[in-house]
Amino acid sequence: MTTTKSDALLPAQGIEAPRSGRIDPKYLRSGSSKSGSFEMAAWVFMRVSGAALVVLIFVHLAVNLLVGEGIHQIDFGFVAGKWANPVWQFWDLAMLWLAMLHGGNGMRTIINDYAEKDSTRMWLKSILYLSVIVIIVLGTMVIFTFEPCLLDNSGQLLESSPSFCQNV
Amino acid sequence: MTQTKGTLYKGREGMWSWVGHRITGVGIFFFLLVHVLDTSLVRVSPEAYDAVIGAYKNPIMIVGEIGLVGAIVFHAFNGLRIILVDFWSQGTRYHRQMLWTVMGLWVITMIGFTVRHLMLFFEGWGGF
Ligand code: HEM
Ligand code: HEM
Numbered sequence A: 001m002t003t004t005k006s007d008a009l010l011p012a013q014g015i016e017a018p019r020s021g022r023i024d025p026k027y028l029r030s031g032s033s034k035s036g037s038f039e040m041a042a043w044v045f046m047r048v049s050g051a052a053l054v055v056l057i058f059v060h061l062a063v064n065l066l067v068g069e070g071i072h073q074i075d076f077g078f079v080a081g082k083w084a085n086p087v088w089q090f091w092d093l094a095m096l097w098l099a100m101l102h103g104g105n106g107m108r109t110i111i112n113d114y115a116e117k118d119s120t121r122m123w124l125k126s127i128l129y130l131s132v133i134v135i136i137v138l139g140t141m142v143i144f145t146f147e148p149c150l151l152d153n154s155g156q157l158l159e160s161s162p163s164f165c166q167n168v
Numbered sequence B: 001m002t003q004t005k006g007t008l009y010k011g012r013e014g015m016w017s018w019v020g021h022r023i024t025g026v027g028i029f030f031f032l033l034v035h036v037l038d039t040s041l042v043r044v045s046p047e048a049y050d051a052v053i054g055a056y057k058n059p060i061m062i063v064g065e066i067g068l069v070g071a072i073v074f075h076a077f078n079g080l081r082i083i084l085v086d087f088w089s090q091g092t093r094y095h096r097q098m099l100w101t102v103m104g105l106w107v108i109t110m111i112g113f114t115v116r117h118l119m120l121f122f123e124g125w126g127g128f
Helices: A034-066 A076-083 A086-114 A118-145 A163-167 B013-043 B046-057 B059-087 B095-124
Strands: none
Touching (some): A034 A086, A034 B059, A076 A086, A076 B013, A086 A118, B013 B046, B013 B059, B013 B095, B059 B095
16 A cells, blocks of 8 residues: 555545445444344443442552551451441442442453353343342442441440440 | 564563563452452451461561552553543554553552561560
């Protein structure tokens, strides 16, 4: 190829692009098929959730591992302290939902790529969807039904209770 | 342009970053399944939670945590690179430079994280 100016490579006006009219409509992006718009939404969701997850997860890791005593500070009282604050409740809720849906959709892509038999694909995806639902429901219930100030049989506060329980 | 063997994609940066992105994504997904289960032990009892979370403070798990964070940091930075390739008008032109930037930032972040994590671990460690 001797031409370097890209203009010189453009087709002349009035001449149709190669293959126009010869592509099966199901491969065209313009027509709106139902699965096409779902896949498009999933593609956008992967990017939007990914960008949000960078912030959510990096802060999660920094607060839990890099400040204070790091990994050694994590125990029941630490979780109780965090979830006493609605900001951290919603932080974890957003992280749970976005990460599970993002990861679940990524796993769906991978199953579609590698599982060639229809029945295998169906089984793997059923297991995937079930696990995603179970984990999201469980994680959500844990955040909102959490009880920080537990009493023992004699009605005394448990030792592991965070200090704010004394004032309740 | 330098002369290249084979194709533009196969065996080159584009393919390896995709392999890395896929493997780290799967790894993080399975970690998260277990992680929500271990966190849910706060609803069983404080003792159950503390016993299981205690495993995260074992030297072997400390190494595992560095690996997990390494996977997250790569997937996160490379994910941002994918987003730039898709939406930034110059994205496809600079995809290779951006991958080297991702690797450079990954090394810096991981040196910082590993040093801090190990220091905190040894400070609070009671020995075997
Ligand atoms: C070694 C690294 C990690 C440690 C030590 C850790 C620790 C914790 C702790 C102590 C909690 C309880 C609540 C809180 O602190 O906010 C928690 C909850 C949570 N973490 Fe992590 N985490 C780690 C990595 C991750 C990663 C990489 C993700 C995301 C992929 C993640 C996602 C979550 C979610 C979604 C919850 C809420 C769980 C629920 O709803 O029951 N964590 N984590
Ligand atoms: C930290 C922030 C994150 C960012 C910026 C990010 C970004 C991305 C992007 C841009 C894709 C490509 C989607 C596509 O090709 O259409 C992707 C795929 C994927 N992500 Fe993430 N992600 C993040 C966190 C996570 C987490 C926490 C998980 C697991 C729970 C995860 C699991 C996956 C999986 C399994 C794939 C599919 C890989 C493939 O098809 O090869 N990601 N991610």
